[in-house]
Amino acid sequence: MLKTKVNINPAAIYHPINEAPAPSPETESIESMIARTQSPDYPQIAEGHxxxxxxxxxxxxxxxxxxxxTDPDLADKKFGFTIEADGSLKVLDSSRQLSASDMDRLNELLNASSELKSAASSYRDASIALVAADATWGGNFMGGYILNKDNFANTIDLGALFLKKGTTPNAETLNGFFSSQLWSKGERMTHETVTQMPVGANKVDVTV
Structure with missing residues (x-):
């Protein structure tokens, strides 16, 4: 019987280990955002603030x-204060130096000062107007935040604005600036909140 030899070894397989991978198409993310522009009245509003x-x-x-x-024991302690939506003043134990009794006394004394309450209310209104008039990008970079009577007390410590500032930057010295408090504790504006701005408000379409 005639025998035929058959090569049962597999054929050589080519592995393109040195071949450069085919380039994938580049993608670009495009998002349309509505941004506030700085109001032309900003300089006057800033002066008011x-x-x-x-x-x-x-x-x-x-x-x-x-x-x-009247209360020298309280005067020697560091404390902050802010203004609530209803116009009442609220002491802030920012330095952790106040007892519950201290806070009760300070709250009573703060709200007994009609002049301080009036000045705090005026400053709050001026601050709200300042943020609303600034740009989201550019300007003084405060326009990307929402500041109103409801969230002001959780955002701005009025007492911290007037603490003596040292030469070394730290959390306490930074809190001495309104913008720093807004940037660190403020409510950021979203696409939805900008689109809900009233008709005629300063805004512009920006693609990023």
């Missing part, structure tokens, strides 16, 4: 001076 800041500073200094005479 500066004036309100100075008035609040003088009122708080007068309050602290009176406190040194």
């Amino acid at each position: 500066k004036s309100a800041h100075q008035s609040l500073k003088l009122s708080f200094e007068e309050f602290q001076s009176a406190l040194a005479h």
Whole structure:
């Protein structure tokens, strides 16, 4: 019988280990966003905010001076305060130096000062107007936040604005600036909140 040899070894397989992979198509993410532009009235609004800041500073200094005479034990302690949506003032134990009794006394004293309450209310209104007039990108970079009477107390410590600032940057010195407090604790604006801005508000379409 005639025998035929058959090669049962597999054929050589080519592995393109050195072949460069085919380039994948580049993708680009495009998102349409509505951004606020800075109001043309911003310089005047900023001046109003500066004036309100100075008035609040003088009122708080007068309050602290009176406190040194009536309640020296409280005057020696660091504390902040803010203003609630209903216009009442609220002490903030930012330095953890106050007891519950201290806070009750300070809340009573703060709200007994009609001048300080009025100055705090004016400063809050000026601050809300300042943020609303600024740009989302550019300007002073405050327009990307929402500031109103409802969230102001959770955002701005008024007392921290007037603490003596040291030469070394730290959390306490940074809190001495309104913008720093807004950037660190403020409510960020979203696409939805910008689109819900009232008709006529300063805004522009931006593609990023």
